[in-house]
Amino acid sequence: MSGSALPPFDPYDPLGIDDLLSDEDRAVRETVRNWAADRVLPYVADWYESGELPVIRELARELGAIGALGMSLTGYGCAGASNVQYGLACLELEAADSGIRSLVSVQGSLAMYAIHRFGSEEQRQEWLPRMASGEVIGCFGLTEPDVGSDPAGMRTYAKRDGDDWVLNGRKMWITNGSVAGVAVVWARTDDGIRGFVVPTDAPGFSAPEIKHKWSLRASVTSELVLDDVRLPAGAVLPEGAGLKGPLSCLSHARYGIVWGAMGAARSSFVSALEYSKTREQFGRPIGGFQLTQAKLADMAVELHKGILLAHHLGQRMDAGRLRPEQVSFGKLNNVREAIEICRTSRTILGANGISLEYPVMRHATNLESVLTYEGTVEMHQLVLGKALTGLDAFR
Structure with missing residues (x-):
């Protein structure tokens, strides 16, 4: 090993997390990334500005065609993908927009999961194949x-x-x-x-x-x-x-958020990184100033720690060992850090950061909703507090 060459440093994957992925994992990720690049990114700023998603039915059918709806479920037309692969899909979808990832999460991790896990065989046969194809939302x-x-x-x-x-x-x-x-x-x-x-x-x-x-x-x-x-x-x-039914559905959906929030963070970080290398002030790119580099370094650390956390939870889920408290851990950390990454990215972009020509402000405002739904910060803090102390502080 002493004479072997080290791989080059990749600013977009500084920890080499891709080494943890199988060829099939990467193929799933590329399929979803390419779909989002073609069908969402060119149009999402206009949808966001108008407050509409006029092509939601078409997008649902296309997402069904690439196997993204209920993708970690088995049978009934579902893809039967691993939970890591589902997480990678959520990351790529939310890198495009949180609303698109929400469409997929609610369809697969809430509505379809509830029918798949708690429904009768008749209910599964009636609804799941059409939901997996995107025919029914x-x-x-x-x-x-x-x-x-x-x-x-x-x-x-x-x-x-x-x-x-x-x-x-x-x-x-x-x-x-x-x-x-x-x-x-x-x-x-x-x-x-x-x-x-x-x-x-x-x-x-x-x-x-x-x-x-x-x-x-x-x-x-x-x-x-x-x-x-x-x-x-x-x-x-x-x-x-009982409440066990809906709460287990929410835990499944929260897992997707753990990954998805890192997609919004990645999109914002990459925008800031690229901008810092071309925007000049005082005669040189702002990326050459220490304070900007400190911001980029801190964002990269939190972004890739969050992705590592998501991958770890995905592996535990695939092994049948993921506890709800661990999902709360991931949701609490990753959404909170993703919002901070978006806000810091906005400061690097300056006034341009508030423009829909860049994705940063859109991601930041979306994540304000993601921070609240599927359990607020306070609820996940209390879930972890109870797990750590054995004392229930909810009431």
Whole structure:
């Protein structure tokens, strides 16, 4: 080894993390990266500025065609990819835009995962193949207007009426809601919390879109309104009783965020790095000044530590050893650091950092939503605090 040449230093992979990936991992990553470069990056600034995602149905079908919907699930038309590969896909999607990764996460890690894990065989056969192909978009109804971090306090109620169920209530901040063909809705019953598979054409169901957002603007966000929605007995998720059902779905989705946040951070870091080498002040590129180099070095350290953390959690998930507390660890760290990377990148770009000609401000505002959804900072701190001390500080 003393005479062997070291590989060159790669500023875009300074720790050589690619060495941890298999050829198949890299192929999955390149497929998603190329799709995003072709179908999202040329248009996403306009979608963000207009606050619309007008081609969401087309994008869903294309994502289905490359195997990105429910990709870590097996059977029913799903790709059966590893969780590391799913994570790499999330990173590449969020490097394009958090809204696109949210579309995929809600479809696969929430709606499809709930049906796959807790549904009946009839429900799986009816919905999963069409959701995997992108023919049907799904959404996941848990959060309510007055109930966020404490889902046990939900007010949506399902009452038995003969063999049927009748649902009444509201759900809020639901990604994909107004374009979904099926909603997985969680409701209180006389026997506790249960999950229901709700076709969105059911009478009494509506999903008005939420406008005037300053974050996740290239994403469809809706309220779900359930007014005497009548469902047959077969609409109940047979294995989805209690809070364990929705919380396990959220843990699956949070895992994708651990990777995805690093995609937004990478995009912002690369923009700042490239800008620093061409923007001149005081007669030379700003990348040649010590303070700028300190910012770039600190960002690179946190970015690639976060990617290493995501990869480690993915390996644990593939081995069946990933605990929810470890997902909280990753979500808390990576989203928090990703926002800081975006903000620091903005300072390097100066005034240009607020322009949609660059992705930095778009990523920063998107991550403000990512910081909150799937568990706020405070909730993940308390999850870890309880795990560390054995003492419950939630109540």
